[in-house]
Amino acid sequence: MLKSTVYLGGLVLVGLIWASEACTSGNAAATSDGELPDVVSYNFDIRPILSDKCLVCHGPDANKREAGLRLDDPKSAFATLKEHPTAHALVAGKPELSEAFLRITSKDTSQMMPPPASNLKLSDREIRLIEKWIRQGARYEKHWAFVAPKKPSIPKVEKEEWVKNEIDYFILKKQEEKGLSPNEEADRERLLKRLSLDLTGLPPNLKMMERFLADNRPDAYERAVDELFKNPAYGEKMALHWLDLGRYADSHGYQDDGYRTQWPWRDWVIHAFNKNMHYDDFVTWQLAGDLLPNHTKEQLLATGFNRNHKITEEGGVIPEEYRVSYVTDRNDTFGKGLLGITLECAHCHDHKYDPFSQKEYYQLFAFFNNVSEVGIESVIGGPETYAKKPLMEISDDDVKNLLTFVNKQDTARLIVSVMGDLDTLRKTYILKRGVYDAHGDEVEPGTPAAILPFNPSYPKNRLGLTQWLFDRKNPLTARVYVNILWQEFFGRGIVKTSGDFGMQGELPTHPELLDWLAVDFMEHDWDIQRLVKKMVTSATYRQSAVVTSAKLKADPDNILLARGPRYRVHAEIVRDLVLSSSGLLNRTIGGPSVKPYQPAGLWEGATSGRGLLSTYNQDHGSKLYRRGMYTLIKRTVPPPSLAIFDASNRDLCEVKRLRTNTPLQALVMMNDPTVLEASRVLAARLLEEKTSEKDKISKAFRLIVCRKPTEKELEVLTGYFEQERKTLKRPAAEKTLAVGEYPIPAGVDRVRLAALMRVVTTIYNLEETITKT
């Protein structure tokens, strides 16, 4: 019984914390459940309640609207009620006359709102907030995310000496309001590891660590940032989030899941980040490169973005049904990835929470509906099926001259699916209930008016759509991308729901900071690297990640950032870190994806038996040691060791990965041949050096954890080494070493090697190793 009490207590605690977070995201940590703000804000306090509990029936969806009442629209909310011409849902200043208030406080189940059958219920606090809001005049505001950001002034702070750039003023201001103060800067070793993992996805090497530790110039840190920007691994690391967003994969998906050669597009993304292509061009090329006047082959290749979606090769499908699904995928990717809105909710009906009509969905759809494609072009087959029309061919000459960044490794024909429109416009209709052949009214290309009406001077095609997207008045584009990058570096977006800036999304924790960064980003021509630099050179980013129990209690989720970000790295980076620190990493950039070690039978067990990817033919030699991002992604059976660490399966646009902590991850780190082989190779290298065992272990630790071990840590590890060396028998040592294809140097003491290998594996398994700390 005692246990169940503890358990219930925990539950209630979580409930309260969550509830308060959801209601007061704007001033997250401290508001107690009872206190109401002095001025109740529609956007921050009331709209989340209405959106979550009321708008399903009293919101934008005309077909589901009850009693003709819209609570998201003041015109309707203040008007006389259809069914009670003497009453009004809201009467400013007078909750006791407001029918809406009377209903939410009614005890009569026939009157009560939300109705009991809805399974929705307002909390006492929510009811009191609504009451106070009505008393204060029931003032509506436009949803914050649909109002173009203005650059706010930099707030004044007390502890100005801590500040390094504008970001810090906004962050510190909030902390000071809540009585928190920031951490000191992290120690240099950990700071460099964090920075290097964030900018390149690779741990710093020993030389760089030494250099940074010895660099006493005041701008040593900025220099390190610039040095990492120059590393081509920067483009690879930055590409990762974009490959998720652009749902890049190496197979067509659907049932046969055949191979595709879309990787030159991936090579281009890496290239674009390394060239620091600005965000407006970067996206414009991808959405409309084929429509640019006198477009180049590179611009055409960029449009592969909109052909990364799954494409069926299942004989017997209805082609139009699938063609429509491809257009839908493009449209939804545009909504989620670039606008941060859940556009797909308006696919079958008007959006239930956000002001997007079904008609507007199909108006946007119209931009992507003119591609000269078919629902099914071919069933699974040979190289001619590796891309689908419209496609481009990349010749050896192209690679020599124009597309030098495409890592084409043989002379075979290379084709990539790209965009290309029909000469005559395909008509677009509203699809009733989203059904592919249930044509409703015909629509013209257009954009959701609540975001920004489509300027009639723009061409009504994808090129015009990019002009709309990068119109300075567009309230979403800059905010959404700034937020995605913030999430990448700080672990959590300023808007936590990075794919939903709509009314059901979370409110920004630092709205002014988000706006400042968004406007600053636009003012500097959408310069991505400049924005990244701003983030990683802030004092906020550079803080130590140490958390005291008081801070943990005050701000468990680190919303106020009074300590540095501390997160497990992405799946691909786990692999990169292991390969890089062991010296095994193959630094080739781009090219066809590779097939490293993988448990046997996974593809074979799930395949239809057709096509190149029906059996897993593992690669050998240096291809075993490529970065995680080059592991071949077969959509229906994604690479297991990456999937276990929450990599995207690339089925659909994804802007935020889960970050789980599971026993399977422990099993991967303990037993995956990749980790074991890297341990063996690193151990063998260390044994070849004429150093003491203690030094070898210390060096392994530095290479892997990116800092010098403490004496205590070294003691544990050397103790473990001695123990293993004493107890390991030769046959067991031989078996231990027999992992991976990389050769074992001749003449090495096998027992010693196996013992040291186990020590290295243990270091790989440290929590700190795969955590940016």
Added chain:
Amino acid sequence: MAAHTPPPYKGGGRGVVLTMMEKEILEHGYNFNRRRFLSRLSLGLGSAALGSLLIPDLFKGGGSEDEAFTPGIPHFAPKAKRVIYLFQNGAPSQQELFDYKPKLRELLGKELPPSVRGNQRLTGMTANQSSFPLVGSFVDFKQYGQSGAWVSDLMPYTSKIVDDLCIIRSMYTEAINHDPALTFLQTGSQQGNRPSMGAWLSYGLGNENKNLPNFTVLLSRGIGNGQGVYSKLWSNGFLDSVHQGVQFSKGEDPVLYLRDPEGMDRHERRAMLDNLAKLNEMAYEEFGDPEIMAKVKQYEMAYRMQTAVPEVLDLSKEPDDVVKLYGPDCLVPGTYAANCLLARKLSENGVRFVQLYHQGWDQHGNLPFEIAKQAKDVDQASAALVTDLKQRGLLDETLVIWGGEFGRTSYTQGKLTKDNYGRDHHPRCFTIWMAGGGIKPGIVYGETDELGYNIARNPVHVHDFQATVLHQLGLNHEQLTFKHLGRRYRLTDVSGKVVRDILA
């Protein structure tokens, strides 16, 4: 249970009742508050979501403070505690197995009347076919048991247990191709990226066993024309990855990366973990981040799993009478028979949802030959599973489901010859059976017209079927929701009603 507004179920012995909202909050707590939530220990994906390992059973009680939990939220007293779903992947033809249509034999080669077909959409494979000649089953049917259910000669073992089965001949779906139809049946949506049925049950019911995953997946394949399976079919979707299906495979690593490397024994693993824990604790002292200690616990859970999983998967100690019941194939890893026996063992050990997929049921052509082989693969072991559970007194609390993703046409696809024909996909009717778990035994529910083309009585939509499964597990399908990207999702999307006629 009362048919309407059931009283809240008091959650077994512990008096814990979570409302949907609390459960949702808790679930969000996993994601939102994990860093403060030391005990959140989930399991991963694609390969093994063994969240269960540390999770005390809500029904049995137990567990301690340092263990994590996923409490369940039964809305009312459940009839069943566990599900075994024998998925016949590729869509078995109902005409040759359970839906007896003598009229089709009479009308052999006659055109399907257009009035029957109506405005039916056809797959691209037969849409351009110039005629639609009807074809009856090549194999005979007989009546069996008290219920007098018709079963074809291809199912000699199943025919003996018809009085334990509820055969539903009136299932229908919305999809006409494999991928969307499978996805629809398993996740309630044709598009995927939603939690599958097993994930929803794991979410809704929590765990019974600390050492095994709550949702496991077993694959096998017959010689018939096959269609792939996809990991999205056992996806946790937007639910916590603790609810992801864990694929158990044949071979030495039943769960990916489970086995310690060659040359390392359990003592050595223990020594490694002890040293690792010491080091991680030092880091915790320095950083104070609860994630560090959560990581230590995950390693302990992994360690326990390494023993628990092989134990339950070991079939070598099964007595002869059990082996005889399932047939000799049950000792061949990776066969359907072996998977059925494993399913019983996993289920018996508290695994909430065991999902089998047997591939090879897509008989567009060469149907008589292929379907006979497929039926032989699954008949004995499917029946054995039901019998075995019954003998162990487990059938009442275990819901067994057998069926595919849609049906097959009563007209032939391709050339019709004297002894060969094929059948195309047919969403308008198909047959499944259910056994145990509070489902009425020994009944045949629903009826198709005499051409086996349209449903004549008691149609059961996929969402109705899903609602019924949830209901048997004590869950109201309209209340089992999860809020994601602004919308509350459920397995049955926006429709579905419990098929009360088939409840015991």
